[in-house]
Amino acid sequence: xELRQVRYFVxxxxxxxxxxxxxxxxxxxxxxxxxxxxxxxEVGADLFxxxxxxxxxxxxxxxxxPEARALLAAEERALAAVADLVGTxxxxxxxxxxxxxxxxxxxxxxxxxxxxxGLGVHLVSAPTRERLDxxxxxxLDAAFVRGxxxxxxxxxxxxxPLWPDPLVAVLPAAHPLAATGPxxxxxxxxxxxxxxxxxxxxxxxxxxLVDRLLTACHRAGFEPVPVxxxxxxxxxxxxxxxxxxxxxxxxxxxxxxxxxxxxRTPRVVFRPFRTPLTLTTSLAVHRTEPPACxxxxxxxxxxxxxxxxx
Numbered sequence: 104x105e106l107r108q109v110r111y112f113v114x115x116x117x118x119x120x121x122x123x124x125x126x127x128x129x130x131x132x133x134x135x136x137x138x139x140x141x142x143x144x145e146v147g148a149d150l151f152x153x154x155x156x157x158x159x160x161x162x163x164x165x166x167x168x169p170e171a172r173a174l175l176a177a178e179e180r181a182l183a184a185v186a187d188l189v190g191t192x193x194x195x196x197x198x199x200x201x202x203x204x205x206x207x208x209x210x211x212x213x214x215x216x217x218x219x220x221g222l223g224v225h226l227v228s229a230p231t232r233e234r235l236d237x238x239x240x241x242x243l244d245a246a247f248v249r250g251x252x253x254x255x256x257x258x259x260x261x262x263x264p265l266w267p268d269p270l271v272a273v274l275p276a277a278h279p280l281a282a283t284g285p286x287x288x289x290x291x292x293x294x295x296x297x298x299x300x301x302x303x304x305x306x307x308x309x310x311x312l313v314d315r316l317l318t319a320c321h322r323a324g325f326e327p328v329p330v331x332x333x334x335x336x337x338x339x340x341x342x343x344x345x346x347x348x349x350x351x352x353x354x355x356x357x358x359x360x361x362x363x364x365x366x367r368t369p370r371v372v373f374r375p376f377r378t379p380l381t382l383t384t385s386l387a388v389h390r391t392e393p394p395a396c397x398x399x400x401x402x403x404x405x406x407x408x409x410x411x412x413x
Contacts, residue, residue, distance in 0.1 A: 214404075
């Protein structure tokens with residue numbers, strides 16, 4: 104049994120969806136499925152029921168989950184004990200990441216590798232509230248977040264504004280609004296999408312994005328028409344559904360432009376909005392106990408310490 108397999112199992116158990124677990128882990132879905140299958144062969148039981156439309160834990164999975172979490176916690180304690188002994192804790196940056204960072208994350212990691220080659224980076228993907236709580240509790244050194252809500256951490260955190268994140272519309276490649284013509288894309292008017300059903304994640308998954316988009320739609324004079332059925336699943340599922348829909352059943356969603364530039368799918372088109380729709384990505388750090396490598400991290404992000412809010 105490998106700790107990697109246990110980590111993947113816990114991620115799927117949390118999301119109850121292999122695609123969303125893969126996004127959280129920053130790996131492809133097939134790798135998650137493969138490793139979980141290997142783990143199931145080793146323990147001699149199915150840990151997930153995949154027969155229904157929704158992934159569910161089996162009785163064996165329910166019993167295994169707390170032990171799996173205990174294994175991962177023991178790993179963290181073991182690493183921390185050695186780090187304290189040899190004084191190398193500060194050589195690893197524990198960085199919380201946000202969905203859709205795309206090329207921004209690649210740029211930051213490349214810059215850190217050049218400026219601080221001895222610094223290891225441990226990426227942790229988690230919901231916004233969990234990321235902020237873990238920074239406040241010292242379990243993460245810093246975290247990327249969109250919006251500056253401390254998430255109930257009572258002013259323990261500081262936020263450094265880093266960059267604006269434009270949103271782009273995702274449309275079926277065959278939709279009339281997908282055509283741009285020659286030259287620079289002038290963008291799509293948000294009001295033009297009023298009659299097209301919207302595929303949008305549940306607010307609990309990304310309240311900042313959902314609130315920003317719905318507010319923009321209201322200002323454009325319409326209430327978005329939701330796609331019939333349950334809320335949207337993973338981004339991969341959404342893109343596949345949008346691309347597969349025929350002319351009689353088009354739908355749309357939004358992604359961050361930095362992420363869109365890394366996606367390769369010919370069945371959908373990414374178009375900017377004529378009136379830009381953006382969110383700001385910030386870096387959350389502990390107000391009184393920031394990481395020792397903060398200056399290097401800020402420089403890699405294109406910011407400096409004087410950007411810290413008071």
